[in-house]
Amino acid sequence: xxxxxxxxxxxxxxxxxxxxxxxxxxxxxxxxRRLFVMDKSENPVGVISYLDLVGMLGAFKPRTTVSDNLKxxxxxxxxxxxxxxxxxxxxxxxxxxxxxxxxxxxxxNEKPAGVITKTDICRLVAAEILVPEY
Numbered sequence: 347x348x349x350x351x352x353x354x355x356x357x358x359x360x361x362x363x364x365x366x367x368x369x370x371x372x373x374x375x376x377x378x379r380r381l382f383v384m385d386k387s388e389n390p391v392g393v394i395s396y397l398d399l400v401g402m403l404g405a406f407k408p409r410t411t412v413s414d415n416l417k418x419x420x421x422x423x424x425x426x427x428x429x430x431x432x433x434x435x436x437x438x439x440x441x442x443x444x445x446x447x448x449x450x451x452x453x454x455n456e457k458p459a460g461v462i463t464k465t466d467i468c469r470l471v472a473a474e475i476l477v478p479e480y
Contacts, residue, residue, distance in 0.1 A: 349438050350431035352470055353452045353460035359384040362391060362419035369418050370399045380449050382458070383422050390451060390458055392422030428453050429462065435470065438462050 359382045360369055369381055373396055383392035402421050427445050429438050431454040438450055442464055449463040 347435045347470070347475070348431065349429055349433050349435060349452055349462050350454065350459070352435055352466050353431065353462045354466065355460045357382055357384075357451070357458055357461055359388075359390075360394075360418060362417060362422070364418045366399055366402060366416060366418060366421065369394055370396075373399070380461075381418075382426070382451055382461075383418055384458075388458070390426050392419065392424050393426050393451070394418055394422045395448075398423070426451055430454070431459055435462075435467060439464075439467050 358372070358376050358378050360372060362383050362385065364372075364383075373379065373381060379396040381394050382390050383394060385391050398421060427441065427447055428451045429441060431452050442448065442450060448465075449461055451458055452460040452462055454460075
């Protein structure tokens with residue numbers, strides 16, 4: 347099975363100038379654990395995860411506020427791990443395990459086309475659509 351058959355076609359993204367608290371709220375509202383950061387031309391420039399935000403927001407003591415000047419571009423990872431839509435699901439799973447990430451940006455013709463996550467792969471296994479080899 348190819349990645350394109352299991353990926354989520356919607357890419358939930360934010361602008362690099364988004365405030366961390368707004369990114370956290372968007373994750374909660376959308377029910378996702380990562381947001382891809384896109385520039386004005388819709389090119390990926392970074393990724394921010396739930397754990398990145400929790401770690402950053404948790405670093406501030408009670409009664410202090412996160413600076414209004416702090417933006418996602420200040421804390422995002424610029425190292426976006428991608429996979430081709432034509433690659434096999436098994437390759438996506440192996441890449442996530444090796445890179446210790448829970449989701450990959452899927453590219454088709456070198457453009458963002460979707461997202462594949464560990465949860466997507468687990469759903470395929472649970473539905474017996476994808477059967478692991480032993």
